[in-house]
Amino acid sequence: MIYSFQNASFRDGETGLYNQAYFMEVFNREWHRLMRDKAALSILFLNPHINLSNSIEKECFIQIAHLLEELTYRSSDIICRFDDKFFAIGLFDLNKQGTNVIVKRIQKEIExxxxLRSTAVNITVGATNVLPSTSILIENLFEKTAMTLTEAEHQGTNAYTIHQLH
Structure with missing residues (x-):
């Protein structure tokens, strides 16, 4: 494979996923497109509860990244490494029910x-489905999704929570 300097600017070096800056750029563009189209989108935060300072667990994190890439079927969907130890997925033109189907598929495939050391990985998912509008700030949407992830983590192993904003 030939090294691409252009590709390196928007990819995470360890996982090969998009980096957070590129994810935010695409998310912002899709937000405005879906606002015009009056269509919903979802953002998912996934926490695999992995210690990245451990080399075995770090390899597991990379395997999860590759699996998540395989599980995002639509070309419009985007996945990135988010805040180093999480993943974020943007699902565009999708309602809450579709988001629920995708979250369940992700959890099943990861399980x-x-x-990790012969044990299934505990992955927690917080998701927010929203109809973009000028009354909602993207920053607040990301904060809400982070709170939704925390809520899911309080539910226990392999839990997920989906909130809807409209």
Missing amino acids: QNIK
């Missing part, structure tokens, strides 16, 4: 395919 079946990713093991």
